[in-house]
Amino acid sequence: MDWKMLNMPATRLILAAAVAGVLAGAIAVYVRSAADGNTDRPGADVAAASCEAKTGQATAVGAAAKGAVAAMLAADPPQSLSTLAFNDPDGKPITLAALSGKTVLMNLWATWCAPCRAEMPALDALQKEMGGPDFEVVAVNVDTGSDEKPLKFLDEIGIGSLRFYRDNTLGLFNELKTRSLALGLPVTLLIDAEGCLLAHMNGPAEWHTDDAKTLIRAAMHGND
Numbered sequence: 001m002d003w004k005m006l007n008m009p010a011t012r013l014i015l016a017a018a019v020a021g022v023l024a025g026a027i028a029v030y031v032r033s034a035a036d037g038n039t040d041r042p043g044a045d046v047a048a049a050s051c052e053a054k055t056g057q058a059t060a061v062g063a064a065a066k067g068a069v070a071a072m073l074a075a076d077p078p079q080s081l082s083t084l085a086f087n088d089p090d091g092k093p094i095t096l097a098a099l100s101g102k103t104v105l106m107n108l109w110a111t112w113c114a115p116c117r118a119e120m121p122a123l124d125a126l127q128k129e130m131g132g133p134d135f136e137v138v139a140v141n142v143d144t145g146s147d148e149k150p151l152k153f154l155d156e157i158g159i160g161s162l163r164f165y166r167d168n169t170l171g172l173f174n175e176l177k178t179r180s181l182a183l184g185l186p187v188t189l190l191i192d193a194e195g196c197l198l199a200h201m202n203g204p205a206e207w208h209t210d211d212a213k214t215l216i217r218a219a220m221h222g223n224d
Contacts, residue, residue: 051196067211082195
């Protein structure tokens with residue numbers, strides 16, 4: 001008698017049970033992960049709905065984008081950016097929500113981006129003139145590697161008003177790319193005090209101009 005043949009069904013049953021156990025575990029992990037990921041959905045949905053209701057405000061801001069900042073496009077529709085993550089000037093992880101309460105002009109830049117380098121003094125001057133509890137230019141450096149190169153660049157050109165925000169992982173840029181907001185560098189976002197995107201643009205602009213200041217004031221007055 002061929003004992004191997006007799007034992008084959010039992011072996012298959014054991015293997016099938018093992019596979020079923022693995023699949024059951026995988027399904028359990030998937031379900032648990034899905035549940036964990038959904039715990040924040042109600043809040044996210046409320047934020048999204050709140051921002052989408054600001055279409056009129058975004059349209060008004062877009063209409064104020066003229067002259068030197070005419071490339072700024074109204075958000076269509078406005079969306080919540082409060083979860084965007086990067087590092088604060090102390091090197092600690094934060095999200096845009098940490099800046100709630102103030103209008104933000106977020107600019108992503110890198111030392112290898114010539115247009116970015118060219119517009120940094122104007123962004124610095126804009127922050128010096130208009131920055132305060134109600135408005136901030138948040139220039140986020142996205143160079144990979146250490147802080148040495150971007151800090152050296154800022155020091156060489158005499159940047160004194162901009163705070164040093166940072167993301168050396170390119171995670172922030174990739175998130176904006178996923179949202180169809182970033183094609184390259186620089187990219188600039190105008191965000192209201194509740195973290196809602198009102199307008200955006202790809203490419204550089206003359207930020208320390210009357211046109212730019214009029215645009216910023218249009219966004220700030222929409223928060224009143």
